[in-house]
Amino acid sequence: MIYIISVDLRNPKPIYEQVRDEIKNLIIRGVLEPDEKIPSVREMAQNLAINPNTIQKAYRDLEAQGFVYQVPGKGTFVQSRAPGQNPGKTEQLIAEITDRVRELIYLGVSKEEIKQVLEDL
Amino acid sequence: MIKVRGLSKSFGDFQALRDVNINVPKSSVYGIVGPNGSGKTTLIKNIVGILIPDQGSITIGDIPVFDNPILKESIAYIPDDIYFFPQADLADMISFYRQVYPSFNDERLQKLIPIFPLDHHSPLRRFSRGMKKHAAFMLALCIMPRVLVLDEPMDGLDPVARRKVWSLVFQDVAERQTTVFISSHNLRELEDVCDCVGIMHKGEVVLERNLDELQNNIFKLQLAFRQDVPDLSHLTVLSQNQVGSVVHLVVRGEKEQIINQAAQLDSMMIDVLPLSLEEIFIHELGGMDYGISSTDI
Numbered sequence: 001m002i003y004i005i006s007v008d009l010r011n012p013k014p015i016y017e018q019v020r021d022e023i024k025n026l027i028i029r030g031v032l033e034p035d036e037k038i039p040s041v042r043e044m045a046q047n048l049a050i051n052p053n054t055i056q057k058a059y060r061d062l063e064a065q066g067f068v069y070q071v072p073g074k075g076t077f078v079q080s081r082a083p084g085q086n087p088g089k090t091e092q093l094i095a096e097i098t099d100r101v102r103e104l105i106y107l108g109v110s111k112e113e114i115k116q117v118l119e120d121l
Numbered sequence: 122m123i124k125v126r127g128l129s130k131s132f133g134d135f136q137a138l139r140d141v142n143i144n145v146p147k148s149s150v151y152g153i154v155g156p157n158g159s160g161k162t163t164l165i166k167n168i169v170g171i172l173i174p175d176q177g178s179i180t181i182g183d184i185p186v187f188d189n190p191i192l193k194e195s196i197a198y199i200p201d202d203i204y205f206f207p208q209a210d211l212a213d214m215i216s217f218y219r220q221v222y223p224s225f226n227d228e229r230l231q232k233l234i235p236i237f238p239l240d241h242h243s244p245l246r247r248f249s250r251g252m253k254k255h256a257a258f259m260l261a262l263c264i265m266p267r268v269l270v271l272d273e274p275m276d277g278l279d280p281v282a283r284r285k286v287w288s289l290v291f292q293d294v295a296e297r298q299t300t301v302f303i304s305s306h307n308l309r310e311l312e313d314v315c316d317c318v319g320i321m322h323k324g325e326v327v328l329e330r331n332l333d334e335l336q337n338n339i340f341k342l343q344l345a346f347r348q349d350v351p352d353l354s355h356l357t358v359l360s361q362n363q364v365g366s367v368v369h370l371v372v373r374g375e376k377e378q379i380i381n382q383a384a385q386l387d388s389m390m391i392d393v394l395p396l397s398l399e400e401i402f403i404h405e406l407g408g409m410d411y412g413i414s415s416t417d418i
Binding site: 042053054 | 148149150284285287288291292294295296313314315316333336394395396397
């Protein structure tokens with residue numbers, strides 16, 4: 001699992017955001033399954049050579065956003081998916097998609113092609 | 122873990138440190154950064170008890186450092202110019218450390234030997250700078266330090282070695298809550314590894330903050346206006362610069378807040394970007410003569 005996550009130190013995006021978002025991505029895409037254990041803070045720190053406090057921060061964010069849960073003494077695990085959980089986030093993401101779709105239309109992509117992208121998911 | 126209060130230190134007429142206050146939380150990685158001559162090494166030497174403060178106090182775990190051998194048994198210090206006994210080879214130094222540090226751990230030594238492949242029977246004075254550093258790190262980690270003090274830690278290490286060393290140090294931070302105090306002039310490196318930074322200038326600590334607070338409080342904002350640039354006074358603008366129709370701003374505030382403030386303007390685009398530690402440094406020290414202003418040669 002470790003090798004699926006990589007951190008780009010030259011990217012201005014803060015390291016803890018990169019770690020958080022990559023794990024989130026793996027969870028959203030189903031690569032990491034509900035109740036699967038994700039590597040410990042120590043393992044991540046060792047393998048990626050990143051400050052464990054930074055990783056801890058990423059894990060805390062993931063927990064606050066409902067993507068993982070921590071079991072004291074055991075580790076951190078992927079949360080099972082519950083639909084309709086976060087309306088504010090949903091709204092934000094829809095706004096982002098709308099922006100992107102607008103850009104696609106501006107670039108001459110037809111609505112049919114765009115709909116096909118949705119179908120293929 | 123490490124508390125420095127009101128530390129002042131002079132050498133003859135020269136005041137190297139002036140009323141320095143530092144707070145290093147346990148199991149944090151604290152970076153002290155500043156230009157050459159700002160007092161970083163003097164501060165470090167006071168922290169590890171090599172120098173006596175003229176004024177002020179230094180405690181580690183609330184215990185004063187100076188002349189305290191028991192406390193020093195749990196502090197590993199790697200100076201910028203590494204010293205080994207003149208005729209010693211690595212085997213000699215290992216033997217010495219084993220005698221002096223009660224917490225010297227042979228199991229760890231065995232684990233580290235393959236990671237730092239070094240000839241244990243060749244005089245250390247013959248090693249290259251980088252290899253001497255490898256030896257120093259090996260010895261430092263073997264004593265299972267509670268506190269690791271590193272002056273310019275990565276100077277002289279190749280990228281592979283750097284990663285190896287950080288990986289080991291971070292494991293200790295994660296597993297044993299080791300506290301790490303680093304001094305560096307390399308902001309690029311510090312911003313990758315530190316939780317907190319302190320900025321020194323001419324013997325004083327001018328700023329001390331958690332890295333993420335520093336980073337979450339200042340952003341680059343790029344806007345574009347069809348016509349004249351409107352009134353931007355509802356933003357806390359630290360610098361402003363225009364290229365064509367694009368206005369480049371450095372603004373203080375949190376990201377969400379800035380986006381909301383920018384949304385009130387009729388801008389064709391809104392881009393909010395983080396600053397590098399170097400850029401933050403420049404803006405925070407803006408008023409001081411840090412010597413960043415361009416110099417004509």
